[in-house]
Amino acid sequence: MTALAVAASGTSGGRRVAAIPSWAPVAVAVVAASATAAAVVDAAGPVRVVAVLVMVSFAPGLPVVALLALPSRAITIMLGVSASWASWLLLSLGQVAGGWWAPVPCAVLVTAVSVVAAYVAVRSGRVNGARAARVRVPVRRWDRWRVAAVAALVGAAVLGWWETRVIDLDAAGPYGLIAVVGWRMFAALAAVAVAFAIAVGRRRLDQPVAGAAVALLVCLLYQLVGVADGSPVVSTGFVHVGFIDYIGAAHRLPPSLDARFSWSGFFDAAAVLVDLAGLPDAAPLLLWAPAVLAAFAALPVFTIATVVTGGRRLAWIAMAIYVCGNWFQQDYFAPQAVVFVMHCAIVATLLWMVRSAPIPRLEGTLGQRISTAIVRVPGLPPGIGRIQALLLELLLLFIAAAMVVSHQLTPVLTIATLTLMAAVGCLRQRCLPLAMGVLFLLWLSYGAPDYWTGHLHVILGDFGKVGSSLQSGLGDRFSGAAQYRRMQGVRIAWSGSLAVLAGFGWLLYRRKPSAPAVAAVLLAPFTLVAAQSYGGEIVLRCFYYALPVMAPLATLGLYRLYRRLGAAAFRRGAPVLVLTVAVWCASVLGVTTRGLNTAFERNPADLAAAARSLLDSVPDGTTLLPANGEGVLKQGRLTTVVWPQGGVCSVWTLDCVESFAADYILLSTSQQAALELQWGAPHGWLYAFGDQLVAQGRYRVVQRTPHALVLARTPGR
Template structure:
């Protein structure tokens, strides 16, 4: 495998089969009467082909971070609680607790099939949620099926694995689908005193709404749907740091664009989000305040760390992968913009889709998110952007697509099908996990039943993740630390000294994936891994514990009688530090959610929508909200000084 990843090793017959699948889909789409069952089968096969091919060609689940998450599930399954001292992600444990509940065990033998199949299952569920969103848009059947295929071909972001982001992204799509399906508004009034509103009215005057009217629902059904929306948001809030913010921003954007009737919902969501951050994630923000707010507003720095730095590191082939990703992202935005213009020419205004594409861009003003914020912006805008891209080919919801449009679809699908293996699997050299690496790590686990320490080498990149399958069990007993990889592979003296100072139970591990990351992803010499292993094996006082083509493990040859450092179990359980006003804040929280929830229930029931009661509930909730905000501020000041 070269720096182009999986594409460099797939046989010609596999790529030819992919081309035939694309041609077959365009042919099915061109039938005079579309057959949903035929298109559905082809779509499922495409998902299995694109997102499940690694299940056939690789024996272990992809992504080292997947193995970390397995360790979190294992810990909760064994202990029934969390340990916020070990990792910041323990402050958002909802996904891991749910996985432990569903699977009943955190053992690798139980988790392994789920870890391997997660991308396929996730993408199939994403398509169902995307169909819910499209059911509220005026578009032809051909456009709907094409949008689904484009979503499969352009979802190279790699967040659909066994992760909180993959889980909460599904919640986000369902959340948006419910809002635009049952709580949409087709109001077209414009505030003529607002200059942007006047410009909007001038651009879209004479056009009809691109959304369908809200689906009919009885008052009780609307209350249930409102409760589901709040439940989805709560599940996302306790599982992921970023997704709840996008949910709030999307609802606010739709309300401002006069496409959502739930005008009081953002207040409820913000109260829930502030409460979770203030009370449940305090172990993280109290000690990492600089990391959280240091890059707020630094758009140029955020874009540089997320896009420029990633696209300019490593070998020429690795840079080509980054450039291909940028190119496909730019192509998606261009097709979405062209879709908006073509719909405008047909007299249709797609206000909802435009809001949902534009809102995630606001994330770049928040923080760099470890240099990954550009990926998350692309992820959250992907669904609505694919719908607009499909509308660029089939803008008219009524007329039959032209032969030229169908030909353009065929070329686009074929080009994106082959580019997918570069954008999605271009980094497979170091993202794959091998049997030998798993066996090496398991050997170290067997040698350190009372706790140990892994050392690994990587470039000097803050927060760099080891491409090693560590942490899948005993996360509280085994630690891992990063060391700077020497440019000269024979210069291992400093690494040996660190290993010696660590004492018994300290092991340095290197894997083929980690070495490929240095070579292809960071510009180290091509034979760096071979020379490094040779130098480590020959270093004085170093003993080779494991040596196979996939991984090698080294430790220091300790004198007899030396024992490892005693294992100190971490503090477990939910840790909520109290301030003088913390209990009062909890009372304010309960009252605020009760009053705001009752107010919104009253609003969504047309038969009870009495303005007097709404004003009364608003007046009752205002002082309670003010008190809640003051307690949040008090906790922040007290716990950070």
């Protein structure tokens, strides 16, 4: 087995494997020093932005984790990224909470730690590349199949870019994106499927091409609408820009403005990042956030898939299923997307340890097996000593602490996952869920009192009401236009089929020693249904959280069904053909499900610009009425303009508009589509209502663009 294979799987049959190369921590230290120097001299340009982003993602975590000399390159890198993010989250939170705004000194500290850690790691030989197991990595030759696969990927990229230039997103309706994409998109998906099948389905696995195919699939599925519009999807990202803008200007949190500020770690760190990068605000980070965050999530998800499937070939298929099945739109520029990567890194590390470590077998009666499972403790994986294990546990707790201060739901999931793993005897770090639970309660009590003070009846009101949570998460989604309701059924059927396949896959996997741990990771997200409805999103979040392990289990189920075809399944060319068709069908389903809400989730560039222009022009104290309460109109001026209390007009009437007495109203085609598809409003009704306000002399038109209508109150009205 090659060193590359060993590093990807994290196991090697007991042999110590190569850690990260010696140049990696040195390069991180150099980039951190360069980014800090650029911030000190206030250099301008994209190089500074990229250097700061690299520093925030890899320093000081990667050099520090390298000191642990973990026998897995994948685990080292993913923990290095998570530890770096955790460091910046906690350091930034400390700056804001302590009233000492110092991004540059913070960067100097991170750089110093990175330099020292890199020096010690290289000097001590901890990153010299597997002294105990030097394995030569063979160079993959460029045969005709690889050339064909790469050519297919190049063609797919060209077709995808062409599609972004010609697609008519304004025509998106109840059927979503799938109804407006042209032949170029279907051809691009087919080309990606062919390249992926050639890389994975032939006798020799071609990992670089498989990785490139998955990366291009992410871009096609996750970035098409944003690139075509020249503006990011999901308007909540603009709200986060407004939060970050306030923190960066005031260097503190606004008092009791939004419950999300009770978990402000992400917003604090983003404000520090914007300051160090010399950006005017965080808006430039929004467009490509889904693809970038998917790239960071890829390594832990691939590691989980390798642990579950037992090989890299099936793990790559699981990655394709994961990408196509992730229609939940939770990977935009938001706290949950960052913390989700950290959660996956923790889970991947623990599953890797369980898969590699000796675990006492469960024997005897059912009662004896249960009692043994509760108290059993897995051994140490090969290549990890007791000191390493203790330091690794402290590192995981450090990452968990940063999660606790950055998001309200994901840490609960991590605690539930670790608790279930401990209950089935598959967690060596048995104090970890308890320690994380204590941190969560401490932060909830002292760091987030604005969230729960006076609202305990709301927070605890859904506890145990599984039926209510299911109704708000599933039943309430079947509303609005008839065609839109049917398409929601496609979404649920797609995720439900993956869940059924995952259940079948676990039955095939159940005799493995790590099967209880995998079951714990799969089931833990669904325990959240009994605790909170989470504003009607809890069922969606459950599938989102379970997908990293659901996808590889579904792959096992699909592979078993494929093997039932007998000898025909393994005839020459059959795996490539079947994979091509399967990946193309899954990708089309990905476009269908992820792009269903395109009509009202998109934020065209002229809409974002109209909102920015309005915010830049109105005086302090101006009352603004956005069409949907949040979105592009909240990308700035968080406390200097007045937002209506009590929400916005769910039913737009003259009385509703008059009750808010707004100085300006922003209407958009996106909100009009939401009213039509989700609430059954007549086509064009919202804009017609705006024209009615103008015709009656109540408001006048300030700006009209293809996707935005800005109205100003008529003086004296």
